[in-house]
Amino acid sequence: MGQSEKIRGTDGRHCRVGSCPPARRQMARWRALQGGRRHVVGEFAGRRKMGGIMGARHSGAGIELRKGVRSETIRIVFQYQGKRCRESLRLAHTKTNIAYATRLYGEVVNSIAKNSFRYKDFFPNSKTVKAMQKPQPATPRKAPPRPTTVGQLLDDYLRIAERNLALSSYNNYQQVAQTHLYPKWKQMPAASVTARDLRTWIMSLTVKRKTIQLILTPMRNAMELGVTEDLLEANPFDSIKLSKLLPREQRTSTFRADPFDIDEIEAILLSCSREEDRNMLQFAFCTGMRPSEYIALQWKAVRKDRHYVAVEGAYVDGETKNTAKTPAGLRNIDLRLGALAALNGQLPYTAQDAGLVFVNPTTRQQWNGDKPIYKRWKEILETAEVRFRNPYQTRHSFASNLLMLGANPLYVASQLGHADTTLVMRTYGKWVHAGLEDDKRQRLLQLYRQSNEKRVDEFPRFD
Template structure:
């Protein structure tokens, strides 16, 4: 019996080509008439019945809002309309897709870098199918994490946004990340931050400055300790921001991964008072960069402005701390050193908050509560004076 004698069900047709025939099925999906060939099937009674059952399955899934075009026709030209995602797509696919979306939106380099770290931290979930991600699976993942609660929340926030794309694609009916709370599965101890305020003592400051192997490094560290600027703000500080007459520095930019950007918050734009030691650092630094007329601090090895806080840490801070023989802390502790020194001197907290770029003193109580209590008028203030070593000249 030839194919001309076979009764064809509704929606199933046979298309004749020069050398062969193919079974085609026709259906309507999202208002679009779709015709797809089943090129792997020889037109016969058995395969035509299979095509009829397949067509019924497709309509059933469309009715249940569970149809995904790519699952059935991964090479179809209709995927230009309906998308190429299939139900077998893994979580990594959506993490990569969302990261690409963020890069297209021109988010800041620091934000993109943070998202990449989140993606790496979620590597245990990369191979899981998006359709198989459940609140129970996330619960176990959270319990097995050793990082602090804030970090886990950041990672889940990135995952939640990525899985929203799977919802849009119809791979999952709802976002399982929205159904889970990380704090429910973390002990009180695990919620405590591993980061500590660990300022340098006056003796350690003096030792650090003496150990700086380069005059420009020493100027940078001395200025940081006496102004409380973040490393990213030090990178972006320009000579035009310095008012020597009024003894002020205007802070309105930061350099992140070599990109100049405005400060993160409105309070971050501020005028910082310059004490004698800060002015000493600037006076010494004039010899190196003032005539260039742009940025105050530079990498003496390249004679270019510092690209980022990480560059300062790796190239200048780490070798200096090692040479000084003092206990290692990250460069951000220069900011804490500035804050705790002024607290010990009984400084006005509203003034101190404004100098550090905080909206108000609440942040000071959060980070330096123990120091505020300790230095509440009971400290010998002469003990906290920093000693500035004499200039070594260019190294």
């Protein structure tokens, strides 16, 4: 601060710094220090002149003029690497120095914009440069994320399937995953699975095509989920053609309808020790209902006065559904003499509750799926000394017996819940022209003649 500069004293009069009494000089310095704050752009415009009280003022963008007790500095302010930087130049507030600082500020800003700025080249004595040159503590390296495995994708897909699919479908996929997919693929990174890996694995499976398709479906969908979530670039299943991988014998289903003839049906019914078992199995033989359908049958669906029963749903995997396996599955089935007799025999056991027609005789509760039925069925066939076939063959027996009696294939398809005759002719075609020897026709008619008297002549007569 020059000797000619005036400072307002405590008495309000101006005096030169060098000529002020000590008390007045001390008070003037205190007042000057109170004004040492930084001012925003334009604060001093028209109010203060250079050489006034200590402090800071702007002189254009990025330039601050700072005045101390004994010196003046010009500060350059700029943004670098997301931080506000301030560098002071020990220069008096002359026009030449201010112009120099302005040019320097411009060079700094331009260098930063061109990514060529080097801090120490512009401000070699800056504390910031020294801080930047200090060795930085090593940042611990994070372990790279573990790659997504096939098992994780399967878990994600099965959670979605549980919400969106029928319970029976979800249970099938869950069982397939536990049996076939997790043991083989659970720990493998999904991105490393190739079409070659899949082909080798598929060709090692010894089951039939239908089972292979069931095994592959949840894994294919899981891998597709990985593509959707950008975890995989492509689904390796897209290049898999199952028909080109399986040998002929594996592509062809070994399923054959194996119905019971009238001798076997009568032996099975006579071997039932409980009347409720006999009623249920006779009803199954004479309606062609699936096990899941007749264990869900309600008395309200029995229309004796109109000579039919209505299939209104099914009980599958612990869940009663008001839907059927196929769109045509919700249907009306004409009552036949054997089915009507079974319903009449069941009246004393369950009709009073007006609920389910058939229940488990042991627990008096709804049959819990077809497994308990399968166990009881096996015992009855052993007693009857009839070659074992699964309970679903009662449905095939119904279809084949109607065709042997002369029923129209399209009518049989509608009673089974099929939309057309394709499956009927492929599965039961050989029984369309099969003959009935001895008294077998009459014995079949005792079970399969319609209860509606107006339709007793449904089948053609063969003399």
